[in-house]
Amino acid sequence: MSAFGSGTARADGDLLGALLDGMDAALFALDADRTVTHWNHEAERILGWPADEAVGRRGLAGWAARPADAPAVEARLMAAMDGPGRDLHEFALLRKGGGRVLVRTQVSAVRGADGRPAGVYCAFAEVHAQLGFERSVALSEALFADAPCGLVVFDADLRAAVVNTPAARAFGVSRTALLGRPLGDVLAQGADQLEAAVGHVLAEGDPAAPAELWASLRTPEGGESRRCWRSGFVRLTSPLSREPAPLGVAWLFEDVTEARLAGQDGDRLRFRASQLHRAGAAAAECEDPMEAATVYLDFALAGFADDALLDVVREDGARLVRVAATPAEAPGPVAPVAGGGLPVPYGPGHPALRALERVGAVRASTWASGPARAWAAERLWPGGTAHALCAVLRSRGRTLGVVTFLRSSTRPPFERPDVAYAESVAVRVAASLDLGGA
Numbered sequence: 001m002s003a004f005g006s007g008t009a010r011a012d013g014d015l016l017g018a019l020l021d022g023m024d025a026a027l028f029a030l031d032a033d034r035t036v037t038h039w040n041h042e043a044e045r046i047l048g049w050p051a052d053e054a055v056g057r058r059g060l061a062g063w064a065a066r067p068a069d070a071p072a073v074e075a076r077l078m079a080a081m082d083g084p085g086r087d088l089h090e091f092a093l094l095r096k097g098g099g100r101v102l103v104r105t106q107v108s109a110v111r112g113a114d115g116r117p118a119g120v121y122c123a124f125a126e127v128h129a130q131l132g133f134e135r136s137v138a139l140s141e142a143l144f145a146d147a148p149c150g151l152v153v154f155d156a157d158l159r160a161a162v163v164n165t166p167a168a169r170a171f172g173v174s175r176t177a178l179l180g181r182p183l184g185d186v187l188a189q190g191a192d193q194l195e196a197a198v199g200h201v202l203a204e205g206d207p208a209a210p211a212e213l214w215a216s217l218r219t220p221e222g223g224e225s226r227r228c229w230r231s232g233f234v235r236l237t238s239p240l241s242r243e244p245a246p247l248g249v250a251w252l253f254e255d256v257t258e259a260r261l262a263g264q265d266g267d268r269l270r271f272r273a274s275q276l277h278r279a280g281a282a283a284a285e286c287e288d289p290m291e292a293a294t295v296y297l298d299f300a301l302a303g304f305a306d307d308a309l310l311d312v313v314r315e316d317g318a319r320l321v322r323v324a325a326t327p328a329e330a331p332g333p334v335a336p337v338a339g340g341g342l343p344v345p346y347g348p349g350h351p352a353l354r355a356l357e358r359v360g361a362v363r364a365s366t367w368a369s370g371p372a373r374a375w376a377a378e379r380l381w382p383g384g385t386a387h388a389l390c391a392v393l394r395s396r397g398r399t400l401g402v403v404t405f406l407r408s409s410t411r412p413p414f415e416r417p418d419v420a421y422a423e424s425v426a427v428r429v430a431a432s433l434d435l436g437g438a
Contacts, residue, residue, distance in 0.1 A: 026103075029110060031119035032081070034059045034074055038121070046103070046126060048096030064093050066100075080107040081117035090127060102127045143252075150229075150255075153236070154198050155248045158182060170227070170255060171217065188224045190215025198249045201233040212256065228260045229253040265417070268303075272421050275299045280428070289436030290336060293429045294324050297334040297403065300425040301326070304418070305389070305405035307382055308334050311344055311352060312393070312401035312433065319343035320352060320402060328382055350379060352402045355390040359399060361423060364388045365413045381406055389414040391422040393430035400430050 026043035028036055039054040047064060057063065061070030073091050080087045087107045092100045105124040112118035143151050143164060150167035152160055160178040168175045171186045184191035193213060201207065210232045216224040231253040238247055279299035283292035297308045311320040322344050324336050346353055355362040366375040366386045376385035386409035393400040403426050407414070414422075 025123045025125055027121060027123045028054065029119060029121040030074075030077065032117065034078065037119065043124075046095075046101065046124075047093060060093075063096075066092075066094060077105075077107050077120055077122055080120045081109045083109065093124075150251075150253045152178075152183075152251045152253075153248055154251065156202065156246060158195050158198055161248060167253075170229075170253075172220070186218060188216040188218050194251075197231070197233060198251065201235050201249045202246050206235055207233055212260070213253075226257070227255060228257045230256045268417070271303065275302060276424060276428070283428070283432065289432045290324070293432040293436075294334040294336070296425055296428045296432065297324070300405075300421075301334070304421065306408050306411070307385070307406040309381075309404040309406070310334070310401065310429070311404070313356075313399060314343065320346065320356075323401075344380065346380065347378070351388055351390045352404055355392050355402050356399060359392055359394070361392070361419045362390045363414050363419065364390075366409070384408045387411065387413040389418060389422050391419070391426040393426050393433060395427075395430040395434035398434075400433050403429055 024042065026046050027038065027040045028043050029038040031037050035058045036055050039049070039051040041051075043054070044050050049064065054064070059070060059074055061067045061074075065073050069092060073093075076087070076089050076091070085108070089105045089107065090102065091105070092102050095101055103124040104127050105122050107120055107122045109117045110119045110121055144162055146165050148166070150170050151162070151164040152167050153162035155161045159180055159182055161180075163171075163175045163178045165175060168178070171178065171183075173186060178186065182191065183194060187194070190213060194215065197207075197211070197213070210230055213229050213231050214226065215229065216226050219225050231251060234250045234252070236247040236250055276299070279296045282299070283295045286292040286295060293310065297310065301308055307326045309322065309326075310324040312323050313319075314321055320343060322337050322342075324334050326332060326334050344352075351362045351364045364379075364387070373383055376383055379385075379388070381388065381404075385406045387407040389405045390402050391405075392402055403422070405414070405422055
């Protein structure tokens with residue numbers, strides 16, 4: 001029985017020694033007589049005194065603290081015996097080599113089996129190291145709260161573990177609504193690209209430079225909101241592991257949608273102005289006014305539409321006649337229609353007829369009218385057409401016809417800036433047709 005008890009005591013002592021030496025913080029303990037009872041490896045690393053030279057010394061004077069400083073230091077340490085919790089102090093200790101080091105300490109009482117104070121233990125670290133740790137904690141807390149940029153921390157399963165306030169505001173949800181869920185729950189488009197980026201960072205490390213990601217958010221009304229986020233990724237690894245073990249990825253992002261859209265609008269305007277200038281120069285060399293009209297349409301199609309149809313008003317003003325169009329079966333330039341002169345059988349309410357009635361542009365889209373193929377066939381447009389823009393041809397106060405620009409379902413619908421461009425092209429086409437006596 002006694003042998004078993006001694007073995008248990010020895011095992012307990014070995015376990016305590018292993019725990020003390022494995023701590024990241026330096027630690028020593030003093031009994032009620034101010035004798036050093038414990039001294040771990042981190043304390044040896046900071047001050048240079050090994051445990052066999054430190055344990056058993058009474059007080060700190062002359063070796064761990066200057067004689068002039070020791071009384072005040074020991075008094076502050078031993079005062080913890082009478083306090084209810086931890087005391088925080090900063091003071092200077094001596095290294096074995098004679099240098100001084102400023103440390104930040106946490107001191108607490110050690111109580112015996114009877115509950116009475118039996119001594120104190122002191123956990124300490126160099127002030128600059130402690131300040132670095134506290135800055136890291138403070139930075140994390142600031143990022144997790146109201147940082148100026150969005151922050152989402154993904155775990156190894158690519159699910160949100162931390163969402164700060166700006167990120168939650170960007171997604172239109174609460175901070176807790178996304179925890180443990182994939183971002184695909186709030187993203188209609190772009191979730192796959194984002195998850196691929198996070199997976200790459202987990203496997204390969206941090207990317208060399210920030211990236212811009214486009215995504216579509218689901219809105220409460222059931223629609224989508226297109227956003228552009230300038231994104232940076234940081235792989236998080238455990239500081240407690242010898243080999244880096246990824247804990248997840250921090251995604252920091254800033255919404256730059258307005259700036260990118262403004263840049264795209266500027267690029268689009270410059271390109272379209274250049275196209276109009278080039279078209280004018282090319283049309284000026286055409287002897288045939290109809291050829292000049294088709295030249296304007298050819299230059300306008302670049303980056304703007306897939307097809308163009310040119311219809312002019314008959315002499316009686318009641319029907320439209322097709323005079324030029326892009327090829328129906330394959331891509332190609334706008335060309336006069338062979339054997340033209342027959343009226344186009346547009347039905348009532350056709351966008352081209354509505355444009356004539358309004359003497360203004362008309363936009364139409366299948367998204368409000370049904371399946372694309374049937375919708376296009378009913379309006380006598382090429383198969384696959386999903387969006388249309390009809391602009392009236394006006395010259396010298398007269399309506400000469402209608403030009404129709406068409407886009408497929410893979411392209412976005414026409415918007416207000418597109419109407420302005422189409423009307424600019426229509427003015428030039430109308431002038432050419434008027435010159436030719438259309």
